Amino acid sequence: MIRRAPRAPSSTPGAARATRRAFLLAACAAAGAAMSLGACATGTFPFIPDHYTFSREQVQEAVQRKFPYHRSVQQLFEVALTNPVVTLLPDRNRVAIRVDAHLASPLMQQPVDGAFTLSSEMVYDAASRSVLLRAPSVDSVDMQGNAAGYAQQVNAVAALAATQLLTNYPVYTFKPDQLQFAGVNYEPGTITILTNGIRVQIVEK
Incomplete structure (x- = not known):
């Protein structure tokens, strides 16, 4: 057998x-x-x-390429953003970007300086094989001078900047x-x- x-x-x-x-x-x-x-x-x-x-430094290098940023908003504000500084926020799983802000407007007696802090989550986009910044938000707005009287408009400027600068921006x-x-x-x-x-x-x- x-x-x-x-x-x-x-x-x-x-x-x-x-x-x-x-x-x-x-x-x-x-x-x-x-x-x-x-x-x-x-x-x-x-x-x-x-x-x-x-690394954070790689994100910093990528974000740096977006600056300086200059925009006119509704013919009421001229905004200039410079000197981005990237910070990692592990407790929120987000990336923060602090930028120096300079605002000029016919509504204000003189231009004012300050800072915006923006943050974003990170996602992967398969089509471009890139890690992107997405869902940006304004974490804080700190402006000097008489900008406090126009807080609503200044916050709108910051939100617009966050959207234009960070939405779907590839960092790697x-x-x-x-x-x-x-x-x-x-x-x-x-x-x-x-x-x-x-x-x-x-x-x-």
């Missing part, structure tokens, strides 16, 4: 993903024993760990090869604001 060898059990999708992950880890290790896994993840073999973190764009390795496609998932950077979860498609 001829006995048939037992058939190997079929692999499940979870097992296949685990196998691919093990292969990627082995490939990363083979690339250089002296490299840490984190270093490997940011070099030749991207995203073998399950996340990628970019992934390269195509950063989201693919060894035939496996990846995509960003949950975005978490930390005290020292922005952590983007990387998941297999």
Whole structure:
């Protein structure tokens, strides 16, 4: 009698993903024993760990390109915004941007200076492969001089600036090869604001 060898059990999708992950880890290790896994993840073999973190300084550099900002609002205010400073707000999972503000208006006896603090959440846009600022809001308006008598109008100017400056503005764009390795496609998932950077979860498609 001829006995048939037992058939190997079929692999499940979870097992296949685990196998691919093990292969990627082995490939990363083979690339250089002296490299840490984190270093490997940011070099030749991207995203073998399950996340990628970019810094506050990278956000600062991206936001800086939007300034200086000059606008005329309803022919009543001339607004100039300069010197953006990015702050991370992990307790709110948002990014704050403080800007110096200069307002001039025929309604006021003389131009006034002060600051706006704007904040935004961060989302991933698959079409552009970019992490974007979205849903901006005005956290505070601090103006000197006689601007206090026009608080409603000044707040409207700040809200307009927040919308025009921050809505859907990309602060980090992934390269195509950063989201693919060894035939496996990846995509960003949950975005978490930390005290020292922005952590983007990387998941297999």
